[in-house]
Amino acid sequence: MHILLVEDDAMLGQAVALGLNDRGFNVAWVQTGAAAISALQHHAYQAMILDLGLPDLEGSRVLINCRKRGLRLPILILTARDNSHEIVQQLDNGADDYLTKPFDLNELGARLRALIRRQQGHTSATLSLGELQLNTETRVVQLQQQPISLSRREFELLKALILQPGRVHSRDQLEASVFDQDTDIESNALEVHVSNLRKKLGNKEWIETIRGIGYRLKQPGQGAQ
Amino acid sequence: MHILLVEDDAMLGQAVALGLNDRGFNVAWVQTGAAAISALQHHAYQAMILDLGLPDLEGSRVLINCRKRGLRLPILILTARDNSHEIVQQLDNGADDYLTKPFDLNELGARLRALIRRQQGHTSATLSLGELQLNTETRVVQLQQQPISLSRREFELLKALILQPGRVHSRDQLEASVFDQDTDIESNALEVHVSNLRKKLGNKEWIETIRGIGYRLKQPGQGAQ
DNA sequence: GTGAAGCTTAAGAAAGGCTTAAGATGCTCA
């Protein structure tokens, strides 16, 4: 998820950028209003974090400029405590949410995700094929709406397959996805996991064996595609 | 910002009224519950400060009366120390925050502003999942309306989890939330806190272990969601 | 029918997590 962070303070900016990166965001950080406007013209971000404390009231200018140009990305503003008047004004100007300093990075992350999710109309990290669903973010796997519990290796295996259903995945590719780089597998461990996963999916047809090559995920009862 | 202060003690009432005026609030001060109810009918206030120590239990009557009539203004209650039972009860009755005497006028001002801001931004400080509620502002945690007392680490842990219930939180993420940046944890402290928190929540199913990954908060008795 | 490839099962090994308790630390209140 690409985020634009507009924060003039170097310490805080770096901390937030790093913290959000750790939490799975891809953060671009600029320090002036001009740089923010330029960045917004040249890249597509999924959300913006905007410090209102920029010099020369640049923060609110960036906000107004965005909305005037019809940019609809979610904007979360950062502001000092005890400034409710300004917050209300910026919400009126088109900000979507706010957070007062000092804030918790986890809360910032959660709010960002909520904003982006709302914007995208509930598109999520869910991969699905027929009645089978796998959410990479929550790690929930469901079959016909019923959750099934998978071990780590089983989850990684299914995830690799469902990322490109219908496609044949070679054994090497799958082993690379399922096992850590430094674990040496000299046995049929992959086959064992396939076997266990099939058992949990109930129907062996979900995972089709392509002899000599690898495996493919497909809906039971359907041919090769 | 127009505030209604309900406080029978003349000394304290005057001090608070003056202090808040200095801090940019416009304070109307009344000394009885009847006067408060009358004032609320005739003016629009952005928040109310309510002393629970009024004669005849009038404080809580005013609170209940307000909410019955559908008034949604933020209400901050003042109460004596060591009265957590009453605090919880009044939070249940619809109070938004509390402060114990003696208190600091600056803190009172900050909390008022936070309450008003939140009211206008339509965000809530209460995070909940099923019968479990956590208020980030008051730090009150309730399970089935009953308050439970959590240590700092336990609170941070639960807060991190409940910010995104149903989602799997990795150990690294949780450690980042629970521990200060500069404390190096080289033990299983996180697991210990999980264990203690589970004990306080009564039902181990609230926190599900995802082996090799981390933890997830979910309602007991429900599957992975 | 034969050999190669894949499947299944079970067992031992390894990893990961839980609980408990002890010592350390810090806070509160007299």
Place this chain on the structure above:
DNA sequence: TGAGCATCTTAAGCCTTTCTTAAGCTTCAC
């Protein structure tokens, strides 16, 4: 200031789940 208390981090032992391995069995293609 110091006793008492709550909380925190460590560490150790135990338990559970998951993983890998290996062996024997089945399926497939020729």
